[in-house]
Amino acid sequence: MHPDLTDVNESTVAGLGRLARFFGFNDVMGRLYGTLLMSPDPLSLDDLANGLKISKGSVSMNMRTLEQWGMAKEHWVRGERKKYYMAESDMWQVIRNVLGSRERREVVLALQVLGDSVERLKTAEHELTAEDRALAAYYLERISDLQAFFQVAEMALNTVLGSDNSLDFDAVTKIEIT
Amino acid sequence: MHPDLTDVNESTVAGLGRLARFFGFNDVMGRLYGTLLMSPDPLSLDDLANGLKISKGSVSMNMRTLEQWGMAKEHWVRGERKKYYMAESDMWQVIRNVLGSRERREVVLALQVLGDSVERLKTAEHELTAEDRALAAYYLERISDLQAFFQVAEMALNTVLGSDNSLDFDAVTKIEIT
DNA sequence: TCAAACTTTCAGAACGTTTTGAATGTAGAG
DNA sequence: CTCTACATTCAAAACGTTCTGAAAGTTTGA
Numbered sequence: 339m340h341p342d343l344t345d346v347n348e349s350t351v352a353g354l355g356r357l358a359r360f361f362g363f364n365d366v367m368g369r370l371y372g373t374l375l376m377s378p379d380p381l382s383l384d385d386l387a388n389g390l391k392i393s394k395g396s397v398s399m400n401m402r403t404l405e406q407w408g409m410a411k412e413h414w415v416r417g418e419r420k421k422y423y424m425a426e427s428d429m430w431q432v433i434r435n436v437l438g439s440r441e442r443r444e445v446v447l448a449l450q451v452l453g454d455s456v457e458r459l460k461t462a463e464h465e466l467t468a469e470d471r472a473l474a475a476y477y478l479e480r481i482s483d484l485q486a487f488f489q490v491a492e493m494a495l496n497t498v499l500g501s502d503n504s505l506d507f508d509a510v511t512k513i514e515i516t
Numbered sequence: 517m518h519p520d521l522t523d524v525n526e527s528t529v530a531g532l533g534r535l536a537r538f539f540g541f542n543d544v545m546g547r548l549y550g551t552l553l554m555s556p557d558p559l560s561l562d563d564l565a566n567g568l569k570i571s572k573g574s575v576s577m578n579m580r581t582l583e584q585w586g587m588a589k590e591h592w593v594r595g596e597r598k599k600y601y602m603a604e605s606d607m608w609q610v611i612r613n614v615l616g617s618r619e620r621r622e623v624v625l626a627l628q629v630l631g632d633s634v635e636r637l638k639t640a641e642h643e644l645t646a647e648d649r650a651l652a653a654y655y656l657e658r659i660s661d662l663q664a665f666f667q668v669a670e671m672a673l674n675t676v677l678g679s680d681n682s683l684d685f686d687a688v689t690k691i692e693i694t
Numbered sequence: 695t696c697a698a699a700c701t702t703t704c705a706g707a708a709c710g711t712t713t714t715g716a717a718t719g720t721a722g723a724g
Numbered sequence: 725c726t727c728t729a730c731a732t733t734c735a736a737a738a739c740g741t742t743c744t745g746a747a748a749g750t751t752t753g754a
């Protein structure tokens with residue numbers, strides 16, 4: 339194989355490893371995904387372990403995680419016992435999977451916790467000393483800033499997730515912060 | 517202080533710690549920021565170390581990082597030797613700082629690497645075997661998917677960064693992917 | 695059902711990151 | 725200028741995460 343092709347392959351794989359860490363995954367996952375993405379043919383566990391010089395054990399566990407995230411698919415070959423993998427090459431599908439589960443969970447949880455806090459502050463108000471009441475008011479201000487932030491995040495997520503095949507921003511008309 | 521106020525404070529601080537990890541910072545940074553955000557008065561290094569039960573050394577280093585990210589500001593008190601800190605409470609300012617440096621750098625770097633790869637593939641084409649030429653074509657397809665993704669990310673970043681005080685999505689009119 | 699070929703699991707090792715606390719540096723009061 | 729109260733640094737320790745490889749489990753073809 340021409341050295342330039344090898345280099346391009348390697349730098350793409352490395353870049354996806356970097357990207358994976360940036361997104362809060364580990365870089366082996368990113369490199370596995372990259373290797374599959376840059377391979378015209380499905381690859382077996384052994385192919386991946388040999389190609390990236392990591393143990394089969396690690397490949398097995400990380401590939402399972404990749405599958406859970408919808409970033410790789412299995413691919414059976416008739417008359418072969420091996421399990422072959424292919425990358426999910428529709429990037430937008432991958433993005434939507436990740437945003438739709440992990441990120442969304444975080445945002446929903448945060449909004450829940452903040453909402454609970456507001457509840458508690460309002461319910462407790464009548465039994466507070468004057469000094470505590472001032473502090474409670476201060477807390478409410480700060481919490482409302484945080485709520486505003488997460489609400490925008492939620493809207494943005496909903497917009498991206500609402501688009502069905504290619505991502506477009508038409509649906510986002512106006513999100514304003516008071 | 518009323519127990520509900522303490523609880524609200526603690527869960528907010530913990531939540532910001534969680535958020536920080538989610539965003540690729542460490543959770544001490546998040547908790548420090550949270551503690552400052554939920555304090556009506558500026559806090560000293562000792563206040564923070566005692567409040568969060570972590571060493572002064574750690575507070576010192578993490579606060580410096582927070583300052584570098586524009587998430588906290590120093591605040592001198594006349595006739596005091598202590599250094600006091602306040603949270604930057606404008607969340608949108610914080611978001612813009614982070615997006616504008618770290619995330620932007622990643623996106624720009626990725627686009628650069630991908631662009632270089634396209635260059636190399638095109639330049640090398642004439643000296644490739646037929647088989648390699650097919651592979652190069654395949655690489656170009658995949659790389660162009662990645663480029664599309666990062667280009668959308670770049671546009672989205674520019675939009676958010678372009679808005680000056682409150683974040684609004686008016687400016688995003690239409691981003692389409694081919 | 696068996697044996698071979700492959701995958702998964704998991705305890706321990708390796709590795710990287712974060713924290714601590716003592717040593718060092720620094721700025722302001724007198 | 726010196727002394728003191730503070731902040732900062734950094735080597736070593738603690739901690740958490742990821743990897744390895746051998747053992748156990750599973751699937752498939754015969």
